[in-house]
Amino acid sequence: MEIDIAGVGDGEYAFAFDVPASAINLDESFLGNVKVEGTLRKVSSQFFLTSTITRTYVRECDRCLAEIRVEGSIPLTVYYRTEFGDRRGLEDEDNVVTLEPDQESIVLDDEVRDAILLDLPAKMLCREECKGLCPGCGADLNNDACRCETPAIDPRWEKLAEMLKKNGDQE
Ligand SMILES: [Zn+2]
Ligand SMILES: [Zn+2]
Structure with a gap:
């Protein structure tokens, strides 16, 4: 030029x-x-x-x-x-x-x-309210639901939780 x-x-x-x-x-x-x-x-x-x-x-x-x-x-x-x-x-x-x-x-x-x-912007967003990716499962939260699984409860803890619940009920 x-x-x-x-x-x-x-x-x-x-x-x-x-x-x-x-x-x-x-x-x-x-x-x-x-x-x-x-x-x-x-x-x-x-x-x-x-x-x-x-x-x-x-x-x-x-x-x-x-x-x-x-x-x-x-x-x-x-x-x-x-x-x-x-x-x-x-x-x-x-x-x-x-x-x-x-x-x-x-x-x-x-x-x-x-x-x-x-002229390039320091921050680039596809739209202001972009929800981004889930850091756990990588799902695009704009289009998909998070696929992170809720951690399974150990059965022993389940028993303990029941006992605690019972105790609570007795009070
Ligand atoms: Zn985006
Ligand atoms: Zn996720």
């Missing part, structure tokens, strides 16, 4: 990329292609990139291990400046890339991959 900036004048330029997820070093949990569409606006020695990333990935639910497929888009904006460029009003250092004075192209791969990875 490379945008040629050699000799371009001030203005707004549209771009679109469509590459396999593996081409930007995303693992196989990312399916199909990653698409990036947007515009690059040049103002003197600065470039403002505004874009939308579309990607698909699968993750397991943290509780029940069901496969969750996530599709859709996330935004990506990047500000490119040359080393001595104007930095007026630039408080947020996120997504600021410094270009070499003689740089001829902008490569988006790292910014796109970082945006995709940063």
Whole structure:
């Protein structure tokens, strides 16, 4: 994903990329292609990139291990400046890339991959009220009943329990 900036004048330029997820070093949990569409606006020695990333990935639910497929888009904006460029009003250092004075192209791969990875949720649930798996029998409690067997009572203890019950009745 490379945008040629050699000799371009001030203005707004549209771009679109469509590459396999593996081409930007995303693992196989990312399916199909990653698409990036947007515009690059040049103002003197600065470039403002505004874009939308579309990607698909699968993750397991943290509780029940069901496969969750996530599709859709996330935004990506990047500000490119040359080393001595104007930095007026630039408080947020996120997504600021410094270009070499003689740089001829902008490569988006790292910014796109970082945006995709940063967007991944720390906790993944198939649904908020997922009941998860039983730690004893492994049953998916969303769909199945727990199969853990109630421990069989030792017959000797059964007798004792009866005696205790009788004593209790006499009181
Ligand atoms: Zn779940
Ligand atoms: Zn169980």
